[in-house]
Amino acid sequence: MIRGAAVHATAAITDAALLQALPHAPSAGRRTLRALLRAITDRRGLGWAPAGGRPASLAAALGAFAGAESLAVRVLATSLRLRIAAVALDHPELTGDPMLNRLVEAAAADRDLEAVRALRALLRDRGAVRVLSQLAPVFGEVLALRALLDENPLNDATAWLIATGTGYATADPVTGMSNRAVAVLDRGEGAARRVEPAEAESARLATKGSLLGFLGNISVIGTTGRVLIQSVEGPDGVVRHVVQAPGMRTGRPDHDSPQDLLGAFSSAVLAASPYSRALAKAVADYGLPEGAELALIGHSAGGAAVMNLAQDPAFCARHTVTHAIAVGAPVDFKRPADPGTWVASVTNQHDIVPTLDGQGAGGCFDLHPDWYVVDYSDATHLFPLCHSIDRYLANIAADLPEARDHIDGRLAPYRGPVVRSQVYRLFDHPPEPEGFPFLTVPTHAVPGPGGRVELPIRCQDGGALTAYFAADPAVAAALLEGTGLGPAVRVAGRAVVAVHAAWNRRTSVGVHRELHVGIVVPGPWRARGPLGWYDLVRGADRRRSGLFLAGSVVDTAVVAALAPRLWGGEPSLLPLEFGLATGVAHITAGASGAGEWLLVLGGRLGPGLPVSERDLVGYARAAGTTLRSCVRARGRALLHPAPRLRLTVAPGSPHPLAHLLRDLGLDGARPLLCVSATARRTLRDAAVPVPTT
């Protein structure tokens, strides 16, 4: 009302009609303008009160900079102080604590320096977490009070919104920075992908619908960027569905999930956010029948997101949202699109998160007479502990039996056995297919030992170690005789032999390990001159040189069966161990525990230079022809120029590979250099015959 009077007086004095009429009655006109000016600037009356319209707002801002206040601001400040005093009646710790009291009083008296000193003293004495927790019941009021009384005009609108309960805080009450400016950073159309929960998680999911069961599920799913949708068969035999949305993920403020800090913020202050859009995508994928009944339950940012979903008219046109239950969430200014949606909000008065929209325990407006609102306080004043889903769960289970029973009563149609559960991982944007674009290639099926197998083999995640040794040149030459692949590449007169081991952790043919021993050869039509060495590091598509594969070991029957097609060899099927950690490698072929080991390549890798992981080109002889195979690789690797590894062959092992390694003089040898890659992706297709003569 007071502000309205100021707006009206300002409108009168700025009305062009008054100035146009001035020549008709100049004396009366001047007196009128003087009287109006006095009405909006009288320090003993309305104060410095130009209001409404841009010029008036500018004048008000200039006055604020100069420390001039309006009567409306002074009355509102008194109202906020009174609200703080009222909350303090229920929370005596606010005024009983001299340090907290000093801060509140300083904020109310517009003593900035004193307020800062009081806050510093509090932070020093209690730490930020305890201060926030203790102030939580009046957090909005203290911020609004300070925003009203400081000289910063940018935060005044927020202060008015908080103080009058007419809308969510549109800006940071301290700096005046627009919330929308922050929220706009959280972009994305939202996406959801089905994921399987871990076995331990599945075992802990509720098998019957209830408030505690659903909140327990949110606790099980955790703040991991995932949500849960369940179907329950109600007592009437009708299957209904429940969306259960956890809060924000900790860590980086913005990552690929909408359950991040920015997502929480935008869910709170905007009507739609990537989180709610991703939730809608999850519900669409879940495949609900038209008009199916749906309950939405969310904690923290999840509560704001489910309320956004409930206030989306398009979503509510497709589904019947019967319940929306927000726990520890800032939802005061959300409005369900369907008036039939029953809304419950449960908040701990020491939890700051629900006050992010500016309305806390000190709010004196009944914003939702039709909602079921539980705003309680427990002995745990420590934030973020009092915000955790487990704390809310414990409070609802033990301290709020009436509220629990009431909400459970309203959830009666959902209180039946769970007949379906599906976990979704949410994203801001639809995620790229794994391995895109490197592993996005055409595939073809070939016969395998257990059915058809797709080639090329796509490995999403793997590791590899290639160790280059100096070997007996005569033995190498004997092995290469007649292959047409040229003499072995030599270093200081010795043939270069590579031992390549890989652990393919996630592939289109399952996890498998492999080990190859190959002589480095220039290949048929070998590059000559200076390009000869350069060719060794070129991509597989342009490389002539490669490894003449003299022996291989794999640890799965599928790959062993595919080996003739993949690289042309007949590998041994033996257990393989592949260990590659920072600076250390340990590769074992054969059953090491049973005394039937074949070889061990292990030791320190030494310092490494970062390089790109290289492709592997292999040559093999099969049925009188030479086959060329490629493993295309992407990833980061380390080149170790001074490795301290050692290759040890099992003494007396009759295995052909053991014989080969001994003949090459590699038993007990240390490599010249090594290349290690702890994470890489690979593509391996069938080998192709190449004429070499």
Next chain:
Amino acid sequence: MRRHPARRSARRPVDPASITAHAVVLETDARTLAECAERLRGITERLEAGGVAPRWLRQAVNAHLAACATAAADLATAAAHLRHYAAGVRPAPH
């Protein structure tokens, strides 16, 4: 520069009704402010009677009451001037 006598006499017509409308609004606001002061006084007395009024409340409210009274008087004065002004302005020809 002196304006041409013919142009000086050709004053733009104005609508005194729009000025009067402002007067009406400000008179209403003046009354509302007085009522607002009364409500403020009532709330304070109730809080004091309940024994829950903070110590500083009476002094703050007294200041607000005085300001409301002054503001109401300022608005009433401005409204009176507006009415007088509107009466002195020639109506626009229809």
